[in-house]
């Protein structure tokens with residue numbers, strides 16, 4: 048591939064947590080799908096390359112959604128008057144069981160993929176359902192759309208309704224077939240997805256641990272989201288001292304197994320130490336944590352103690368696909384935590400939230416989420432002319448208004464150098 052071009056506009060990114068780099072009306076050069084540099088004027092060697100002119104607009108790294116359920120998109124915004132375990136029984140399980148029907152699954156995943164494509168998200172880690180053909184269909188649709196995602200066929204062999212439960216053998220065999228079949232996709236990769244400990248027997252987890260080693264795939268799940276859930280896990284796994292050990296004992300908790308754990312609202316000291324040691328990613332999903340009354344995760348403390356953290360929409364626990372919305376929810380939640388829980392831990396700042404949404408989560412995908420040289424060229428262009436104000440705003444103010452006020456839809460989007468629209 049010999050592709051080279053530049054975008055012109057107001058360029059923003061976060062080189063480190065809390066830092067905001069701003070290049071007014073500059074050129075961002077893409078060379079073979081990667082960032083080649085930012086320039087006030089194009090240097091001689093680039094002087095004849097094509098320039099896509101987004102002058103006056105804001106250019107940001109594509110946003111990263113580290114945790115969402117494509118199969119729950121249909122009921123976003125509904126059923127928010129329950130806590131997790133009742134919410135799963137009443138909302139998630141009935142909807143997900145419909146994905147046994149490939150025709151329904153295709154319709155639902157097509158709609159989801161269209162909406163994700165229009166959003167500011169360039170990469171996501173996605174839960175499908177336990178159905179292999181439907182999961183492959185989702186991967187096919189994402190691949191056609193030009194998005195770069197990890198997708199998981201969900202595993203569930205206990206504590207779920209008959210129509211949404213596999214036997215242990217079935218679950219492992221279907222997972223193996225799915226891993227083999229998904230090798231045909233280039234940009235969308237499989238990720239092991241045991242739903243959470245209450246849905247998976249030890250035998251299933253042990254089998255997934257073996258598959259992880261054999262196929263060298265990452266894994267994603269849920270951790271310490273809700274207090275009754277945590278009590279249930281300690282009953283189900285009497286040999287463990289804390290929830291994270293239920294995954295760690297099977298080699299499914301970081302280290303050689305790149306891992307994302309959604310929520311971590313209630314992780315205690317030991318669990319946090321293990322996450323840090325193992326390099327486990329935390330997907331912070333503030334809107335879901337509010338909607339299903341899980342609590343306020345200590346996201347600022349996680350940053351201060353050097354954990355790996357990104358943001359998740361957790362649709363449909365979260366009602367909104369927008370990671371801009373996840374940024375403002377994260378900031379607002381962290382203020383409530385400061386006010387109500389611990390005044391020694393300050394709230395998140397806007398540049399910290401942008402870091403979480405870009406480079407923080409993006410690092411799970413490699414060199415992703417920044418415009419530093421060598422990073423994959425994922426960019427979104429935001430037009431703030433439809434957010435009228437009489438005030439003359441500075442560039443950081445314009446960025447803040449886009450984060451708080453925009454509908455989350457960019458006017459142009461690029462993934463690994465490819466323009467999607």
Ligand code: GUN
Pocket residue numbers: 116131135139242243269272335361364
């Ligand atoms: N824990 C297990 N399954 C789920 C799910 O679908 N959503 C959320 N938020 N938590 C879970």
Ligand code: FE
Pocket residue numbers: 114115116269309361364
């Ligand atoms: Fe979730």
